[in-house]
Amino acid sequence: MFRPLVAALAVLAVPAFAPAIVWSNNLTDAQVSNFGATDPRFQGIGRVFEGASFRATGTYMGFMNGFHWGITARHVIDAGSTGSFRFSDGGSYPITQVYNILGADMSIFKISGWNRNVFTPLIRNDNSFAPGTQLVSAGYGLHGAEGNSPWGSDNVRRGMTSRIERTEVAGNLFGNYFSVVDRFDAPGDANFTSFEGFGAPGDSGSPLIDPNGRILGVLSNGEFEQYGAENWYTAMTPEAANEIQRISGVPEPASMLVLGASLVALARRRRKA
CATH class of the missing domain: 2.40.10.10 (Trypsin-like serine proteases)
Structure with a gap:
């Protein structure tokens, strides 16, 4: 786990660790596993x-x-x-x-x-990361319902939904990078989504996919898996695209077809590897 030494100027120093899917405790493992298995994205x-x-x-x-x-x-x-x-x-x-x-x-x-x-996501090439945009993601690794740790580990892909909370510049060992931030909302919260989930150890690198099938970013860092916590996704900026x-030659959305079948502050943040 990386601990930041300093956060300076407008750059948020974000430490490191790892994730998989922890889901809202009003859902079952069968529901999120089925979502992960059946959603073509x-x-x-x-x-x-x-x-x-x-x-x-x-x-x-x-x-x-x-x-x-x-x-x-x-x-x-x-x-x-x-x-x-x-x-x-x-x-x-x-x-x-x-x-x-x-x-x-x-x-x-x-x-x-x-x-x-398989479904092939688009490579996003703009900077329009609007707060409130609905998102999906999926991953492997540690898993369980919020509040029920310690969580288990297996080879099952579990799906989740979320939304953009905000964007900001974050930093780690690889430099400063533009990030999309999501939040783990509790049932009853105004922004709660249907398969509300949160990246946990085992999900690093999992994609954040918007309603148009575009990758907005990949999971990099996050807080411990509980309601109100936040994760940071390295954004798919025009420069990255x-x-x-x-x-690779993999085209951007303008020329690409979809293929296939269809802490409490800084001290609590960790890289999701």
Whole structure:
């Protein structure tokens, strides 16, 4: 866990740790597991391994220039590493090369042997992150209902809904980066969503997807998993989208088709790896 030494100017220093899905305690495991399994937007979300070690979550991003590509957080898997991209049904695909997105806790990776027909999210390329926008995400790892820790761990993909609370500049070992922030709302709160959930250890790198199927960011940091807590997603800014397009050739929304089937303050924040 990284502890910040200083927060200066308008930059929020955010420490590190890891996540998976913790859900509102008015929901059941069966409900969030079924959401994670059946929503087509989650079909390409898998587990990222570095070597033989489970690291966290990633998302299939598309095929371009002769390669299949995925996206995750840089603190999940860094340039120079190799590993595998795995799914609950036993599917496993080698990660052969990793590229860092400069100035962000974000990396993309080449996938070998890909043979899945899945929903392919769009790569967002604008800065319109409106507070209140409804979002979905999914991940693997520690899981359970809010207030019922310690949580379990398995290979099941669980889904969640949330919304944008605000945006801000945050910083960690990879520099200062623009972040989308969401909040874990309790039942009865005005902003509570239907499958309200929150990233917890095992979900780092999981995508934040808007109603148009666009990736708004990947999960980087967050507070402990309880109502009122917040998570920080490294935002898919135009600069990040352009860098991804330059490296991978995966097109941006203007030219891309959707493919496939359809603390208490700083001391409490941790990276979601």
